[in-house]
Amino acid sequence: xxxxxxxxxxxxxxxxxxxxxxxxxxxxxxxxxxxxxxxxxxxxxxxxxxxxxxxxxxxxxxxxxxxxxxxxxxxxxxxxxxxxxxxxxxxxxxxxxxxxxxxx
Numbered sequence: 001x002x003x004x005x006x007x008x009x010x011x012x013x014x015x016x017x018x019x020x021x022x023x024x025x026x027x028x029x030x031x032x033x034x035x036x037x038x039x040x041x042x043x044x045x046x047x048x049x050x051x052x053x054x055x056x057x058x059x060x061x062x063x064x065x066x067x068x069x070x071x072x073x074x075x076x077x078x079x080x081x082x083x084x085x086x087x088x089x090x091x092x093x094x095x096x097x098x099x100x101x102x103x104x
Contacts, residue, residue, distance in 0.1 A: 006094065006101040014100065015039065020063065022054040026104045030091060033074055035061050040074040041093035041102045047086035048079075063088075 007025055010032065015021050020033040022044050029044040035058050044052050046065040057064045062080055064071045070084040077088035092103040 005103045006092070007104070008099045009102050010100045012095050012098045012100055018058045020054065020056070020058055022052070025091075025102050028104045030102060030104065031063075032093070032100060032102075033058055033063060035059070035063075035074055038075070039093055039095060039100065041091040042072075042074070042077070043089035043091070045089070046070055046084070047088060048084040053088075 009023055009025050015032045015034045017034050017037060020031050022031050031042050031044040031053055033040045044054050046053050048070040049068055051065060051067040053063055053065055056066045061074055062071050063074055071080040072088045073080055077090045094101050
């Protein structure tokens with residue numbers, strides 16, 4: 001991926017561990033999530049029922065939809081359990097010099 005594909009979106013300290021922050025990046029609803037010290041960028045949309053994932057529980061590398069309880073692995077996007085069947089839409093994310101950058 002080219003350097004120009006990454007967009008600066010927030011300072012690194014904007015997302016604490018086991019927390020999520022929603023924002024709009026290049027017209028897309030993105031949820032920055034840090035869990036177990038690892039930063040992830042996912043679409044702020046549960047593929048199970050189309051509800052926002054913002055406000056969902058973040059624990060030990062997964063996020064749960066607050067509307068239906070569907071859980072997803074943040075590292076792979078894979079659904080956890082029988083309820084959801086589609087994976088999360090994930091974006092490339094990195095931290096450089098105290099800034100979070102996302103490629104959408």
